[in-house]
Amino acid sequence: MSTNQKTPQVIELTEDDAEAIEQLFKEVWPYATEYPEEWRKNRMLSKDKIIDEMRHGYHYFGIKVEEFDNNIAGLYKARITPEGCFGEHQSINPKYARKGMGGAMYKQFIEFAKKMGCKRNYCNILIGQLPSEKLVTKFGFKKVGEPYEQAEGMFVQMYEREVE
Numbered sequence: 001m002s003t004n005q006k007t008p009q010v011i012e013l014t015e016d017d018a019e020a021i022e023q024l025f026k027e028v029w030p031y032a033t034e035y036p037e038e039w040r041k042n043r044m045l046s047k048d049k050i051i052d053e054m055r056h057g058y059h060y061f062g063i064k065v066e067e068f069d070n071n072i073a074g075l076y077k078a079r080i081t082p083e084g085c086f087g088e089h090q091s092i093n094p095k096y097a098r099k100g101m102g103g104a105m106y107k108q109f110i111e112f113a114k115k116m117g118c119k120r121n122y123c124n125i126l127i128g129q130l131p132s133e134k135l136v137t138k139f140g141f142k143k144v145g146e147p148y149e150q151a152e153g154m155f156v157q158m159y160e161r162e163v164e
Helices: 015-031 037-043 047-055 101-115 130-138
Strands: 058-064 072-081 084-092 120-126 142-151 154-162
Touching: 015 037, 015 047, 015 058, 015 072, 015 084, 047 058, 058 101, 072 101, 084 101, 101 120, 101 130, 120 130
Parallel strands: 084 120
Antiparallel strands: 058 072, 072 084, 120 154, 142 154
16 A cells, blocks of 8 residues: 555455564554553464464454555454454554554455355444544444443443444
8 A cells, every 4th residue: 555545455364464463463552552451462462373363263354555565554353253243453553543544444344244144243442442433433333232341441342233
């Protein structure tokens, strides 16, 4: 993606990308201080853990950028569950914040659920994380239930949308 490109292209990542995924996590999660420290440490997956997840039902989707040595500038992961298509672990390199990557990933997340025959998309958003709340609302997600403690001291709100 060049910086003047309008819509970032989201692609499915492979085991060959695991090292670049690991690097992105190291560039994002130590600085995401709105999350508890233990949660952030658990988000910095190793290459081996990433490959293991890919082999056990997790689909990693990301955006590669040419001027970033074809490294991954942003990603999220999805898995198909009995309840639908669950998205999580969205990570965007701070150098690429506010360039449309989050929106491109949510659009692709919705398309992926449809392709997989799911009836709904769902995800958790950290309470008080206004940019993420605005983004899911923009894409038609609605709050489900009450906020809950996903990790000690970390409250999230589940959002969902029906697949059309």
